[in-house]
Amino acid sequence: MIEKLFLTRSHWNAMRRHAARRAPLEACGLLAGKEARVEAVYGMRNAARSPLRFRMAARAQWRAFCRIEDLGLELVGIYHSHPIGPDQPSPTDVAEAMYPVVHLVWSPKNGEWQARGFWIEGGKVFEVTLQIAQ
Ligand code: ZN
Numbered sequence: 001m002i003e004k005l006f007l008t009r010s011h012w013n014a015m016r017r018h019a020a021r022r023a024p025l026e027a028c029g030l031l032a033g034k035e036a037r038v039e040a041v042y043g044m045r046n047a048a049r050s051p052l053r054f055r056m057a058a059r060a061q062w063r064a065f066c067r068i069e070d071l072g073l074e075l076v077g078i079y080h081s082h083p084i085g086p087d088q089p090s091p092t093d094v095a096e097a098m099y100p101v102v103h104l105v106w107s108p109k110n111g112e113w114q115a116r117g118f119w120i121e122g123g124k125v126f127e128v129t130l131q132i133a134q
Helices: 009-022 058-070 091-096
Strands: 004-008 028-034 037-044 074-081 102-109 112-121 124-133
Touching: 004 009, 009 028, 009 037, 009 074, 009 102, 009 112, 009 124, 028 058, 037 058, 037 074, 058 074, 074 112
Parallel strands: 004 037, 004 124, 074 102
Antiparallel strands: 028 037, 028 074, 102 112, 112 124
């Protein structure tokens, strides 16, 4: 488990724009990096095309995993949006979390998209601080 994930303003903005653009559907994507530091954001298509759930297209997800490996990076996070809330993982998110990475949930608050980070393990959810650096 990690307690803090480091990302840049540019990573943050890329995810935020993606979430806003896909609303009212859920947006989803992958974060690649090393240990607790994000180095690349991969916006993915939500194959479920749903406002309530997401499923990354399998082939596109495979290609992204290959690219991440080619770059010598690791999967450090998965993000998705909740266009109508809540601002934390749903019971489905908790049940379906398969990777030991930070799960970022984007949701609108007073018209502004915000993200919170979580570590999901053994059905339990722990908050992870999202530290934005320049
Ligand atoms: Zn969710």
